[in-house]
Amino acid sequence: MAELLVIRHAQASFGQDNYDRLSDLGHRQSELAGDALRANGWVPDRLLTGTLTRQAETLRSMGFDAAPEQHAGFNEYDFHDLLHVKFGGKVPDMVKADRKTHFRTLRETILEWQAGGLVGARETWLGFAARVAEALVFATQDKAERVLVVSSGGPIGQLTASTLGAPPAQMMNLNLQVKNTSMTKFVFSRGRVFLHQFNATPHLDSAETAPLLTYS
Structure with a gap:
């Protein structure tokens, strides 16, 4: 089955006038995430983001310089x-x-x-849920075997909850758990999508990198 790896953007500028840009720590988190993928031999053949600056900056700092496709369904509410x-x-x-x-x-x-x-x-809740669903279809509709998406906590929570058939309120519980640069993996084939891994941060699990873990 093909793989869809959805990564939450790195730490943005919480409390600043312009939240939609990475902090210095966010750039470091992104570098570590990209290094971890390459160390495991996980090379994407399709790159996607929403239209937000913090998502694009995360992808670039991960070391992926090619221009990604964009879909606004991966944007935060x-x-x-x-x-x-x-x-x-x-x-x-x-x-x-x-x-x-x-x-x-x-x-x-x-x-x-x-x-x-x-x-x-x-935007209504139903409108948000619909655009996230449309983004999922967009990301899984071609013949790519490894799709890398940089998104945000809300869409990741919604993708996970909807894939599991969970009630809407569960989306928020998941949303609040999503760590910066965490990796949520789905596998897909012929229109079917299954959750494989949620909110993993292998690049931040060592004693040395654990202090770099953030949620906002």
Whole structure:
């Protein structure tokens, strides 16, 4: 069966005005991820990303210089927009600056969104789920044997949950577990897709590299 390896982008610039770029640590995480793939002889014959800068930067820092194909279905949901709707345009400072508060609010907001709330957001939950499903079809529709995708935590959580037939709420539980540059592998054949591995970080498992592990 063919392999689809979906990697979450490396650490971005949390708390900065422009989140959509890698931190210095993010570039290092990406280098280690790319080195790990090459050390195992895993060479992709197709490269994909969403349209986000942090995804493209991750792929380049992994050592893959060829221009990837892009599909917006691999982009993250717009959490800033969802927060804007949830709080009527006045997002509390603690939500923006404090990590614990941020991720607790993230979970609460996405569950509300999935239940049909946050009317007026730029994207509905059903719209998000549909574009992720379309991205999966796009990534697995040709004859490539090893497809490498750089995506984000939300789409990876949704790809995993939908492949397992899990309820929508499980997507958020998975989303919050996805580590920067973690590797989630699917195998596919003739329109069938199966989860093979979730959220692995072999390049960050040693005592030397463990301190480089991040979730945002």
